[in-house]
Amino acid sequence: xxxxxxxxxxxxxxxxxxxxxxxxxxxxxxxxxxxxxxxxxxxxxxxxxxxxxxxxxxxxxxxxxxxxxxxxxxxxxxxxxxxxxxxxxxxxxxxxxxxxxxxxxxxxxxxxxxxxxxxxxxxxxxxxxxxxxxxxxxxxxxxxxxxxxxxxxxxxxxxxxxxxxxxxxxxxxxxxxxxxxxxxxxxxxxxxxxxxxxxxxxxxxxxxxxxxxxxxxxxxxxxxxxxxxxxxxxxxxxxxxxxxxxxxxxx
Amino acid sequence: xxxxxxxxxxxxxxxxxxxxxxxxxxxxxxxxxxxxxxxxxxxxxxxxxxxxxxxxxxxxxxxxxxxxxxxxxxxxxxxxxxxxxxxxxxxxxxxxxxxxxxxxxxxxxxxxxxxxxxxxxxxxxxxxxxxxxxxxxxxxxxxxxxxxxxxxxxxxxxxxxxxxxxxxxxxxxxxxxxxxxxxxxxxxxxxxxxxxxxxxxxxxxxxxxxxxxxxxxxxxxxxxxxxxxxxxxxxxxxxxxxxxxxxxxxx
Numbered sequence: 001x002x003x004x005x006x007x008x009x010x011x012x013x014x015x016x017x018x019x020x021x022x023x024x025x026x027x028x029x030x031x032x033x034x035x036x037x038x039x040x041x042x043x044x045x046x047x048x049x050x051x052x053x054x055x056x057x058x059x060x061x062x063x064x065x066x067x068x069x070x071x072x073x074x075x076x077x078x079x080x081x082x083x084x085x086x087x088x089x090x091x092x093x094x095x096x097x098x099x100x101x102x103x104x105x106x107x108x109x110x111x112x113x114x115x116x117x118x119x120x121x122x123x124x125x126x127x128x129x130x131x132x133x134x135x136x137x138x139x140x141x142x143x144x145x146x147x148x149x150x151x152x153x154x155x156x157x158x159x160x161x162x163x164x165x166x167x168x169x170x171x172x173x174x175x176x177x178x179x180x181x182x183x184x185x186x187x188x189x190x191x192x193x194x195x196x197x198x199x200x201x202x203x204x205x206x207x208x209x210x211x212x213x214x215x216x217x218x219x220x221x222x223x224x225x226x227x228x229x230x231x232x233x234x235x236x237x238x239x240x241x242x243x244x245x246x247x248x249x250x251x
Numbered sequence: 252x253x254x255x256x257x258x259x260x261x262x263x264x265x266x267x268x269x270x271x272x273x274x275x276x277x278x279x280x281x282x283x284x285x286x287x288x289x290x291x292x293x294x295x296x297x298x299x300x301x302x303x304x305x306x307x308x309x310x311x312x313x314x315x316x317x318x319x320x321x322x323x324x325x326x327x328x329x330x331x332x333x334x335x336x337x338x339x340x341x342x343x344x345x346x347x348x349x350x351x352x353x354x355x356x357x358x359x360x361x362x363x364x365x366x367x368x369x370x371x372x373x374x375x376x377x378x379x380x381x382x383x384x385x386x387x388x389x390x391x392x393x394x395x396x397x398x399x400x401x402x403x404x405x406x407x408x409x410x411x412x413x414x415x416x417x418x419x420x421x422x423x424x425x426x427x428x429x430x431x432x433x434x435x436x437x438x439x440x441x442x443x444x445x446x447x448x449x450x451x452x453x454x455x456x457x458x459x460x461x462x463x464x465x466x467x468x469x470x471x472x473x474x475x476x477x478x479x480x481x482x483x484x485x486x487x488x489x490x491x492x493x494x495x496x497x498x499x500x501x502x
Contacts (some may be wrong), residue, residue: 122373126490126492126493129486129489129490130486130489130490130493131484132484132485132486133480133482133484133486133488133489134482134483134484135482135483135484136484156490158486158487158488159486159487160484160485160486163484163485163486195500229384229500231384231385231386232385232386233382233383233384233385233386233387233411233414234383234411234414235380235381235383235384235409235410235411235414236409236410237384237409238380238381238384238496239377239380239381239407239492239496241377241490241492241493242377242381242492242493242496243496245489245490245493245494245496245497246496246497246500249446249480249497249500
């Protein structure tokens with residue numbers, strides 16, 4: 001059985017304040033843990049449901065953890081009931097260090113996706129996954145966005161969280177004001193040029209406003225270019241993960 | 252207070268089998284109910300949290316319901332605790348008839364989005380909303396897909412569910428075999444032509460496979476054209492709502 005101390009620590013990591021305090025987060029599921037082990041991430045502990053250790057994909061995972069000298073614990077049903085973050089425990093969970101990302105880390109050149117006030121964990125996870133698909137390595141989040149290490153975000157990235165550098169700005173406006181000296185700031189907006197006219201630039205930031213309120217005036221006035229994804233139906237807006245996906249497909 | 256019979260009926264509509272039996276579904280929230288009332292949908296009942304009836308957007312909604320001769324009930328906190336489908340009740344809920352959609356209704360010409368084995372309610376809702384944005388009116392679902400009248404799907408369509416004709420196929424393979432006489436069947440796949448080469452046709456069906464398994468061989472062999480959304484990163488796949496969004500943006 002898992003020590004009570006470990007159980008308590010894992011439970012704490014389901015809350016944002018403790019994730020910040022310990023700079024650690026949780027990843028559940030074979031796919032996510034596997035991607036974590038394969039990446040440069042600092043995996044601190046892998047918990048495996050003991051009864052599944054001989055299934056081929058679990059065996060492979062355990063071997064990879066052993067090769068990387070990562071601590072492994074085998075857990076029983078009772079432990080799982082206490083630590084799982086979803087209805088059904090997918091058999092494996094890892095505790096992983098949150099990487100320290102400085103502003104310079106996302107200012108290495110190349111496109112940057114900037115999300116203001118993104119609240120939906122599934123949307124953020126999907127955007128991280130889409131960025132990874134299109135080879136876009138940098139994402140910046142405003143100070144009031146959902147925690148990217150929230151279990152729901154992590155799950156919907158499908159392992160892509162380990163390949164994208166995510167900078168959580170303390171003050172997005174200041175960050176963009178600084179960045180605007182070297183980067184072209186591009187925004188999606190209503191009534192602007194059609195997105196088909198967008199010409200990808202080497203150093204550009206693509207800024208998405210909040211789903212409910214759109215781009216804030218403070219950010220809008222900093223933009224160098226603005227584009228519209230033209231629709232001809234009756235929906236009021238597109239889902240932000242879809243807008244971001246359409247934009248990223250053009251870079 | 253709401254009659255116990257009404258409460259029971261609403262609770263039943265949170266389950267798929269009763270939605271099918273009664274051909275009714277639930278819509279929560281000002282935006283959704285408002286779109287329902289504005290559409291051709293047959294709204295059977297509107298429940299409003301009594302304490303909010305004088306808020307401007309609620310008053311507008313009530314007036315619209317009255318104009319359309321829709322029954323309105325005012326409910327108290329206690330009732331809400333019993334009927335709400337989400338943590339926080341957004342103040343209004345409607346019971347609406349599920350429209351009867353025949354195959355002909357989606358074969359009126361124009362593009363059709365076909366989803367095989369789509370399971371995630373948020374993804375389906377987002378695809379319906381995106382279709383509505385781009386003016387695509389027809390969606391076909393395979394027999395094993397999530398119920399489009401599931402409250403989570405309805406919520407994430409943001410009111411677009413009332414503007415799109417959704418046909419739930421009994422047997423998608425047979426449906427497509429028939430349709431292929433008059434429609435070009437287009438699929439997204441790995442290692443096909445880049446999607447930039449796609450030329451929209453008047454009568455075309457765009458087929459998306461399941462998120463976990465991709466296109467089934469039975470469907471794949473029916474395709475007339477195949478395209479790939481090329482990525483250069485490391486993610487294994489795109490979220491289906493993002494893929495569908497990128498494709499729809501090209502139609």
